[in-house]
Amino acid sequence: MRIKQISVSGLFGIFDHVIPLNMDERITIIHGPNGFGKTAILRILNSFFNSRYADLRAIPFRNFRVEFDDTTSVEIIKNSENADGSETNNIGFNFYNHDSKPAYFALKQPDREVFISYGSDNSIRLREQIYPLIFRDCSTERTLSLEDSVEVYDSLSSSKLKLKEEPDWLEKLKDNIHIRLIESQRLLNVFPNRSSRRSAETPSMLSTVSAYSDELAKLMQDKFKEYGTTSQSLDRTFPVRVVKQQPSTDLTDEQLRYQLYELEATRSRLIEVGLLDKDEDAEFQIQPQDIDESTKNALSVYVEDVGKKLSVFAEIATKIDLLRKIINNKFAYSYKEINFSKEKGFVVTTSYGSSLSNSKTLLPTDLSSGEQHELVLLYELLFKVQPNSLVLIDEPELSLHVGWQVQFLKDLQDITQLADLNILMATHSPDIIQDRWDLTVELKGPHK
Known part of the structure; x- marks a missing residue:
């Protein structure tokens, strides 16, 4: 729709x-x-x-x-x-x-108390109106505009916030149509403070580019954890599956070598975008004389397993790769380059007046307003929608x-x-x- x-x-x-x-x-x-x-x-x-x-x-x-x-x-x-x-x-x-x-x-005029639903059968009083369009969080006593409060509390819930009084047809319509507004003011935004326990989370005005850098680092860490879980599960059963693997007459030595080459290319790409750590022992080169029927069976299971492991990163790697390509095309004029890591998120370096080995690392907030606007806008399109x-x-x-x-x-x-x-x-x-x-x-x- x-x-x-x-x-x-x-x-x-x-x-x-x-x-x-x-x-x-x-x-x-x-x-x-x-x-x-x-x-x-x-x-x-x-x-x-x-x-x-x-x-x-x-x-x-x-x-x-x-x-x-x-x-x-x-x-x-x-x-x-x-x-x-x-x-x-x-x-x-x-x-x-x-x-x-x-x-x-x-739509009724807002009453003194506003009820927000966190699900079909669970609603709590989040805010008490103290002036038209101004609300106080009952747990933290912080004062917020309605827009800010909805945005902050919506980010704390896995489901959309809806007024309890909305009819079913209106909720269904909004569930089918997803809208996101990227406003002209993009460099500062209200984000929940997640340093304390959930019940005491309070909103803060933060640099958007810094918040998104931290958010991307968390997304990358979560994918790496998923990769680790998948790897452990497959590695545990690898010997049994190799033994039970039936010899394949359809898979040629050349096809097997090509599949191994493709896996290494994928792994190199994931290292390049910061999702995998560089491992000097990761390359798996097979010489023609090394392949016989027994090794072919083991290698076919290995290829299938590694493909499943690396597929965990497929979507996020494609998005990071496109973001990196577009941003670096823009940043080249000012001698800057962006890369990504699981620890820091956005990693911005500049090498003007120095060798690449002595490049200087910049904070995301060190970027110009135009560079921040571009990075924030593209990140939202790729990762927030x-x-x-x-x-x-x-x-x-x-x-x-x-x-x-x-x-x-x-x-x-x-x-x-x-x-x-x-x-x-x-x-x-x-x-x-x-x-x-x-x-x-x-x-x-x-x-x-």
Whole structure:
């Protein structure tokens, strides 16, 4: 299920926009003058599908409609005044499912207590409202905006946070459509402090690039642990399986040598991206005269086992490899290079004015704002978004010089193919668009 078209009327009380999404190439670019609602449209989409209703109330519009590729649609309606003329900020949702009567849900104004569900049958009071859109964590007494609190507490749960009152059809819709907003302000973010036990975790404002570096290190460590567990399991039964292995007449010596060569190439690639440690004894070279029927049986089991072990790294290695390729292409102009390790995550070095053996290691925060923006954006696309999501990118050109902007769309296409993503981005930059105006939708002013 994918979003096919979005439309808004009465945005800021002025604008009506219709935005068909590019279903084939999966990248849609919206552009237009400042103030026409590019960012607002992204925020409305993100607010609805991620239950950030404070944002939805804060953005002035009359009607917002999302159409899906299965012919269903959902409509968000804002009523600015009651029947008696008094001001209100009520929001209603209509879900149109083919020819059936539309399902309707009215979003209530937030009460003093907000209940957040951590599952189908478990809800706890997380926050107490002390002022409109401001909440206090009941366990830590920290004060947060609704947006920050939802983001922080959502990251502490394996499931999405949802208002307890949402109807089943709305929860099901949000389970099928995954939206992630990558905002223009990307260098600082709110992250949970995991230095203490879960019940006392508190959010902190941290450098995003540092937080993502630590996060990648943890992802790499987890994969290495999985690799170790798989290796132990296979090694324990290896002798028995070799003995029971039936001689194969189909496997030739040449095929076996090629499979061994492929395994070594894969292992070298994993060492290069930091997932495996370099082992001088790892190479397994077989001479033609060394292969007979008994060794062939053992080697065929070995090849199968090593393939299973290394397959643990397949997805993360491909993503790291693409990130490394794109970033190093950008960083070369400033004599920097990025690599990755299980201990540190991002490892940035510079060798300007010195030999490669005396290269200097930099902290991720030592990178320029443009370099950090690029690294954070690409990391989010590759590692933070689940497949088949719609990713909303606001002003990707921020802090990027023209050369990087020109290359951005091509890099984005490589990433969307690998990560299976759909993209809706807002930009002012013709250098981002280049000659791909067929992917664009222009936001225009009201007809006069």
